[in-house]
Amino acid sequence: MTPREEDLGDLLRKAGFTQQFFGEKYPTVTHYRLGEDGAFYAEFLTPLMGPEKDGTRTIAGVSAQELRHLYILMICPWKVLLKEPEFPVGGKPVEIQIANAASYLAQKLLVLDKRAPDDKAKDILYIHDTLLTFGGSLAKIRQLWQEKILQQLVPAAAKSLSGLVHTAFSDVTDPIRRARSIAVAAGRPATEAEQIVQVCKRGLTELFT
Numbered sequence: 001m002t003p004r005e006e007d008l009g010d011l012l013r014k015a016g017f018t019q020q021f022f023g024e025k026y027p028t029v030t031h032y033r034l035g036e037d038g039a040f041y042a043e044f045l046t047p048l049m050g051p052e053k054d055g056t057r058t059i060a061g062v063s064a065q066e067l068r069h070l071y072i073l074m075i076c077p078w079k080v081l082l083k084e085p086e087f088p089v090g091g092k093p094v095e096i097q098i099a100n101a102a103s104y105l106a107q108k109l110l111v112l113d114k115r116a117p118d119d120k121a122k123d124i125l126y127i128h129d130t131l132l133t134f135g136g137s138l139a140k141i142r143q144l145w146q147e148k149i150l151q152q153l154v155p156a157a158a159k160s161l162s163g164l165v166h167t168a169f170s171d172v173t174d175p176i177r178r179a180r181s182i183a184v185a186a187g188r189p190a191t192e193a194e195q196i197v198q199v200c201k202r203g204l205t206e207l208f209t
Contacts, residue, residue, distance in 0.1 A: 009061025017042070027056050030063040045070055068114070069157060072107045073099040075149050101134045102145040102207060109164050109204065110157055121178035124168075128179070128196050131203035142207050162209040169201040 012032050020041070021028040033041040046057055048066035055066045078100050083093035099107070108123050115123055134141055150158055169176075172193045180193045 007061030008059075012042075012062070025056060027058045027063040029056060029065055032062070047071065067111055069107045069110045072103045072110075072149070072153065072157075075103050075152050076100050076144060077103075100141070100144060100149075101130055101137075102141045102149055105130055105204065105207065106145075106149075106153075106157075106161060109161060109168065109208075112164070112168055117175065117178070120175045121182060124175055124179040124196065124200070125182055127204070128191075128199050131199055135203065138203060138206050145207060162205075165201060165204040165208060169197050169204070172197055 015034070017032040017034050020031040020033055022031070023029050029043075031041040031043050044059070044062050044064040045067050046059060046064040047070045048055075048068045056063050057066060058064070077097035079095055079097055081093055081095050105127060108127050112120060112123055131138075176193050176196050179196055180191060183191055
């Protein structure tokens with residue numbers, strides 16, 4: 001069989017990826033891990049259409065989580081060139097596309113209230129870390145948001161963002177405390193829950209309001 005005739009699940013297994021399963025739903029949420037330590041893994045997402053639910057689908061032989069607002073991640077992606085030795089890919093550089101920071105943060109914020117408790121805590125930490133990483137470039141990221149992304153959003157989604165910032169980060173909540181615990185368990189320097197609130201509220205307000 002040629003690669004075009006094989007599904008993605010078969011190709012991942014042949015490339016040395018192993019599967020790690022989470023939860024009791026079927027198909028299960030799955031991480032596809034590479035290498036003995038499994039530090040690198042891939043997971044797959046697909047747009048959630050219709051009634052609200054917490055589900056997965058099997059597509060091309062892999063398990064994909066269903067999430068809303070994934071289209072935002074496709075707007076104005078950043079291009080990154082991966083090459084040896086940082087990322088061995090058979091000797092040939094590979095250009096990949098990743099979500100820009102503004103689109104990434106907007107999508108995370110829009111789905112935050114619909115996420116399961118553990119996923120919500122992780123997403124809060126991802127939002128916090130993204131804002132710290134790009135803190136020195138927020139003015140440029142806001143410009144990208146205002147000039148190229150905002151007009152491509154569903155109007156209801158664009159309108160709700162500023163309110164969601166206040167709702168999610170007006171005070172310390174259990175998911176925010178859980179986000180802090182995840183960071184501490186990973187061996188990171190201690191960050192107080194109040195600091196997470198301040199970083200997220202200040203950064204998201206600057207970007208989206």
